[in-house]
Amino acid sequence: MSYMANTLEATKVNSERMQKQKERRKEKLLKFIMNNLGETAYSLSKKLEIPRTTILDILNELEGDLQIKYVELIEKGRTKKTIHTRTIDDFHHDRFNFEAINIPLIRRLVENAQRSEIVVTFDMLDGSTKILMPKDDLQKFIDNN
Incomplete structure (x- = not known):
């Protein structure tokens, strides 16, 4: 039984650590977006050195919380989804x-x-x-x- 208890405790600790890391990344990302409007998810991933899939998950959360919005721009015949903060x-x-x-x-x-x-x-x-x-x-x- 002690093996199972250790595994459950380790899983719980790891889950809490990952949640804290995600919150820190979310704050860092939102601050960066506020100061640098018009970035894409790809450019945010490169500049902040956060994996692109993680960036996309956080951006989806921020959009769901109505903190950001996507603005589509057409550049050189291609559609580019840029990220902006919401205003009143x-x-x-x-x-x-x-x-x-x-x-x-x-x-x-x-x-x-x-x-x-x-x-x-x-x-x-x-x-x-x-x-x-x-x-x-x-x-x-x-x-x-």
Whole structure:
């Protein structure tokens, strides 16, 4: 039984060590991407000296966590998938509190939603809701309410 216990303990310790190594690599990769936009998975693997399969696994996790996005560029007739960090403009919101409309970030999000042809709903102070259509003038909407 002691052999089995030693094997289980060794497996557990190795699993924890590998998880810590993956977290360190993930942090290193994200910091590198923030400072060097437009890299490919292959170039990241070479520059950071991390195996390409590991890079791809970590990139898939980061994309799933909505921290990065892939941008396809066409160079010399070939499609190149480059990696960028996500910004607030990458997210679309469709419901806002009308009190917050004068906050620059909220206003920018409303304008982004309109450009993306998303119908925006505002929760008004009296508890009602108002709808702003994509083609409506935002300033006129604010002035009328």
